[in-house]
Amino acid sequence: MSPTLPHVRTRLTDLAEQAGVSTATVSRVLNGKNGVSTQTRQAVLAALDLLGYERPEKLHTRSRGLVGLVVPELTNPVFPAFAQVVESMLSEAGYTPLLCTQSPGGTTEDQYVEMLLEHSVAGIVFISGLHADTTAGRDRYQRLRSRGMPIVLVNGFAEGVDAPAVSSDDAAAMDLAFRHLISLGHRRIGLAIGPERFVPAQRKVAAFTDNLARHLDDTDPASHIVTTLFTVEGGQAAAGELIATGHTAIICGSDLMALGAIRAARARGLDVPADISVVGYDDSPLIAFTDPPLTTVRQPVQAMGHAAVSALVAEINGVRGTRTELLFHPELIVRGSTGVAPAVR
Secondary structure (H helix, E strand, O other), X not given: OOOOOHHHHHHHHHHHHHHOOOHHHHHHHHOOOOOOOHHHHHHHHHHHHHOOOOOOHHHOOOOOOEEEEEEOOOOOOHHHHHHHHHHHHHHHOOOEEEEEEOOOOOOOHHHHHHHHHHOOOOEEEEEOOHHHEOOOOOHHHHHHXXXXXXXXXXXXXXXXXXXXXXXXXXXXXXXXXXXXXXXXXXXXXXXXXXXXXXXXXXXXXXXXHHHHHHHHOOOOHHHHEEEOOOOHHHHHHHHHHHHHOXXXXXXXXXXXXXXXXXXXXXXXXXXXXXXXXXXXXXOOOOHHHOOOOOEEEEOOHHHHHHHXXXXXXXXXXXXXOOOOOEEEOOEEEOOOOOOOOOOOO
């Protein structure tokens, strides 16, 4: 019997610890043996990748086809989070993802779609694309469907498009944030939001307006809403206006906007949360480590990505899914950027 080499034992141990399985299970996966669940196999493969090991040749399986993944940009950390989940799910289903990311002045969504069609993709997942923009035409998606291309739309329901749609429940997100601030004694609550031509922004504005009337008997939402961009700079500008008009709490349309709001408060010598409470949206990676740690409404990225890929794979296999929008309930994550209203203390 040949001796077990120390580096092999170390590799198995490291992989087993990272994947949360036994070294025997890792060995079965690496040797292509049966009797291992898909989830466990995926965990071992992920451990291989994370620890920087090259996959054995025998683990290289033939792809069922290419699938396009179109996201608006990668500067907002929630989009890489979505991309990572969707790519992982596609790989697990046997498909090879092609990530298409946009940037100002760069390749457009329509140009990416043409490229994906040239590569004969089996389907396309659109995340927060032009389908979420109410000023953009829906005909681009209808043309794809007319040629039989399976597509799934994430975060931005497009009425009349024959495709599955998966979204986070923006109205529920606003309810969670508003009720949290009300419970802390805040009565001057503002909303910093991005361009209202986008479906998620429209839904947040409508829910915010409803909460103002329901909880504060305030029927003048315009004095509490500032529309800018879903960026740090946009949040800073919006928060500056809301602070100047006496708001003690600000709900933001994204975590990046919330970071901008905190910056605006500090620029005025105010403390977060002692003087101003700030709530974000997304619960982007690393947002728990900001100063202060950000209270935010978490999008269920994992569940949404799983649903999007499941729907797309079903469509590729000829199984027509529901055309009713699937809404996923978000979760309020309370951290250090919200506190009791100044007037209550």
